[in-house]
Amino acid sequence: MADGRRSPGIAVKLFVLLAAFSVMPVGALAWWQLTAIAESQRAQRLASLDGLASAKASAIDQSMANRRRDVERIATLMAPRLSRLLEAERELADATQAPAEPSEPLPELQDAGQLDERDEIEAAERAEEIPQVEEAPLEEPAEPEPPAVARRTEALETARAELRRSLGLILWDQADFEELLVIDGQGRVRSSTYSEHEGRTAESIEYFQQGRRATYVQPVFMSPITERWTMVIATPIRDENAVETGVLAARLNLAQLFGLINDVSGLGDTGETVVGRMIGEELVLMAPTRSQPDAILRRFPLAEVEQMPVTLAARGQLGRGERVDYRGDETLAAWRPIPSLEWGLVVKMDEDEAMRDSAQARWRTLQVALVILVLAVIGAMLVARQVVRPLRQLREATDRLSRGDFDVRLDIRSRDEIGELADSFERMVAAIKFFREHARPESEMDDDSLEAEEGGDEDSATQE
Incomplete structure (x- = not known):
């Protein structure tokens, strides 16, 4: 080269060329393969979470549908017994010509939407407190009751005992319930498996008001009887002429429901199921979670959780994808609504674990x-x-x-x-x-020939 510098040898050039043509396809293939693996794993995990969300939502829906049917069936069974009790009471009142004594008020039970986050359990317990009933001492009658009054009194007690015994047998057979109440059309608790509730009024309680029209499910609250979270299903009691005579209310044992929600099969170490409900401008969690067992009834302002999966599900949307959860962690999630409860359900797993494979x-x-x-x-x-x-x-x-x-x-x-x-x-x-x-040799032969020719020329000249 003109400047005296030597360019790289052909070996270097050939090596670079061959290496480049080897590395480039392998690198491109590796990049494509790595991307494909990540996308495939993400799609498979999301499909798995979506399947779990669908199965759990269906199971919860079916479970609540079964409980509703059970309550409606019990209401049908209690209808003739309540009718007999009311009829016996009317007959006794007619026989004695004495007005019925007004019942003491039953404190209203607050539902999840009314609880304050700071003292939700205490408020629920206070709301459910039932004052001890002090029965007035019986006075000795001045004269024996007439036979007609005695018969009607006995009939009333028999009807009341039959109603109470029927509720007790059903509660003993149904582990899904904690308490059964029969409430008449005026809101008075005629019979209950929790005796201290009898003789109280539930006229202002929401589940009684809603339950007179159709089957109603009250949101989660703390039961003062068992000190566990519970719900109430209320449904009308109608006589043989389809006339509404009262309301049957059933407090649910949520152990099975919460067990279904918190089942972590297929969810690894960080996966969990979250259910929530929109109450006003807040999202309220309706069950404990795996990572936060005390998260039930925890409230989140809508502005903070508007795009979270559980909020979307509570608003009736379904989907799946990468989302930030209520803890602020990146997750893979699938969500769908539970219309019968107005809940939203999300099944999620931390992204790090979901993409570990x-x-x-x-x-x-x-x-x-x-x-x-x-x-x-x-x-x-x-x-x-x-x-x-x-x-x-x-x-x-x-x-x-x-x-x-x-x-x-x-x-x-x-x-x-x-x-x-x-x-x-x-x-x-x-x-x-x-x-x-x-x-x-050929050169030497040419020289000899030339010398011979020159010698012959000299001899010819001498002879001349």
Whole structure:
């Protein structure tokens, strides 16, 4: 080169070329494979979470539908018993001509939407407190009751005992309920499996008001009887003429429901199910969660959780994807509504754990790709060396030939173009040697012929 600097040798150029053509496809394939693995794992995990969300939502819906049917069936069974009790009471009142004593008020039960987050349990317990009933001492009658009054009194007590016994047997057989109450049309508790509730009024309680029209499910609250979270299902009691005579209210045992919600099968170490309900401008969690067992009835302002999956589900939407949960963590989640309860359900798992298998697969793929790249580089080096070695021999042989060494030999056994070039070089060397060996004798013969001709010319001139 003009500036005296030597460019990289052909071996370097060939190695770089071969390595580039080896690394680029392997790198592109590895990148595509890593991306495909991540997307496939994400899609599979989301599909799995979506399946779990669908199954749980259906199971919860079915469970509540079964409880509603149970309550409606019990109401049908209690209808004739309540009618007999009311009829016996009317007959006794007619016989004695005495007005019924007004019942003491039953404190209203607050539901989840009315509880304050700071003292939700205490408020629920206060709301459910039932004052002890103090029965007035019986006074000795001045004179014996008339036979008609005695018969009607006995009939009333029999009807009341039959109603109470029926409720007790049903409660004993139904582990899903904590308490059963029969309330008449005026809101008075006629019978209850919790005796201290009898004789109270539930006229202002929401589940009584709603339950007179149709089956109603009250949100979660703390039961003062069992000190566990519960719900109330209320449904009308109608007589044989379909006339509403009262309300049957059933407090639910939520152990089975919460067990279903908090089942973590297929959810690894961080997966959990969250259910919530919109109450006003707040999202209220309706069950404990795996990561926060005390999260039930925890409230979140709508502005803070508007795009969270549980909020979307509570608003009737369903979907799946990557979302930030109520803890502020990145998760993969699937969500869907539970219309019968006006709940939203989300099944989620922390993204790090959800993509753990994908990360391991990507690492294995990367290891394989690195091995292939190393082998490709080694192969490029070997190929470059194999190609350049005979060229170097040709260069060295050419240098020796230029210095007059005609005994040069090439040890090249290639059958490709380089081998043909080596054969041509050896033929060229042989030809040069041949011509050099025969060039001197012919020159000397030419000199002798010239001298002979010159001698003949001299003899001719002398004779003349």
